[in-house]
Amino acid sequence: MFSMLYMRSVRDDRTARAVIRDEALRLFAARGPDGVSVRQIAAAAGVSPALVVHHFGSKEGLREVVDQHVLDTFDQALAEMTRPGAPGLYDPAATGSLAEAVLRHLPPDSPLPGYLRRLLLDDSEAGRTLFRRLFTVSQGVLSTLSQAGLASEGNDPAVRAAFLMANDLAVLLLRDRLTEVLGVDPFSPDGMRRWASEVIAVYGSGLLAAAPREEEP
Amino acid sequence: MFSMLYMRSVRDDRTARAVIRDEALRLFAARGPDGVSVRQIAAAAGVSPALVVHHFGSKEGLREVVDQHVLDTFDQALAEMTRPGAPGLYDPAATGSLAEAVLRHLPPDSPLPGYLRRLLLDDSEAGRTLFRRLFTVSQGVLSTLSQAGLASEGNDPAVRAAFLMANDLAVLLLRDRLTEVLGVDPFSPDGMRRWASEVIAVYGSGLLAAAPREEEP
DNA sequence: CGCGAGGCTGTACAAGTGTTTAGCATGCTG
DNA sequence: CAGCATGCTAAACACTTGTACAGCCTCGCG
Structure with a gap:
């Protein structure tokens, strides 16, 4: 009666496999792989639990596919903003914040930040890979800024790069x-502005410098 | 035959209840409450699973007791190092690192840092309490340093205090x-030295300042 | 058309979960 | 001494977990 094409919603032309992957991504980001059952993923995707296993072999297999998918997506975004001539990242006024830069190119309700967060915190192979990659980027940014005379690599360039990256990721x-104690989401436009302002001030001339007059637009 | 006293190991005079609590603390810190079963906790404590429930009502009850225990222990350590006349914390050369200060007063294999880490990351009531407390301390330190002329509160004192705290916690x-990419545990004596050195440099005069010559003892 | 392949489901199973219950043994108190 | 509370255990419960199996339905190809 209904062809395969009509099995999928008119407004959703993803294959069932892709739907499962995306729902798993969303749920894993929110509750972690151990906090979500195969049945819950299947229900969210509107399929049977057995289909999840059919497509991905096992729950662990699904996790690996999602990990790789997220890593690929992230790498793509990263390549885009570190390509020669890309604006912003090497601008000292941008604080070199990778997190901020990536976040900007994502829909506000994207599950990606949450998933990346878990990758960085849980100790998985994908997480280690991601972290190494970020560290390399941080070292590159610091080195570039240094060669441009916009920053110093310090006595311990590796540690300084790690320090800047860790601070960036902390948000x-x-x-x-932070949203709770500050009353503002640091990833909201207003929050980003306030946070970046202090970061620039401290990175610019340290904690001791007197606060310059706030400029009103 | 054997009195109650001899039921406990000669080298361990804690009550069974305390043993269970401590083992739960250790296991929760390592794998998270959801990653540990009541049976595993009981086995680690050398008791039956039913005794865990007998003493704490439920697994959730045990978690709350452990949370409170950790919070109490932490508050005690905090009170000790923020008491008037305590050395170090307000010393600008100490970077005001709370994490470092607390860590120093703990055995190297203490499960407490790991548990605190989870409290800060998972969103539980105890975690929120802990974070608020830390934020208050951070604000206090910044304010004190400011009044002493050792730092500026910046244009946005709340955000600056949050920034400093987040950076501290990131480690x-x-x-x-960080241990993996740097090749050194940032909480080891050597790691602390290297990390603190860069933090002091950046907080002292910003990223741009030329690196002063490394002083050899 | 016939028929195989693949997407997909319902059912079942073994293992592990938190918790309950009944009961044992010990030490304290009347 | 009698009796009771307490610390503790073994067994069982109801439930959830991940996964295997068997079979259905529909499409595409010969």
């Missing part, structure tokens, strides 16, 4: 907590 | 990852 890792 | 949250 992603503690987002909800 | 705790990403410890394993």
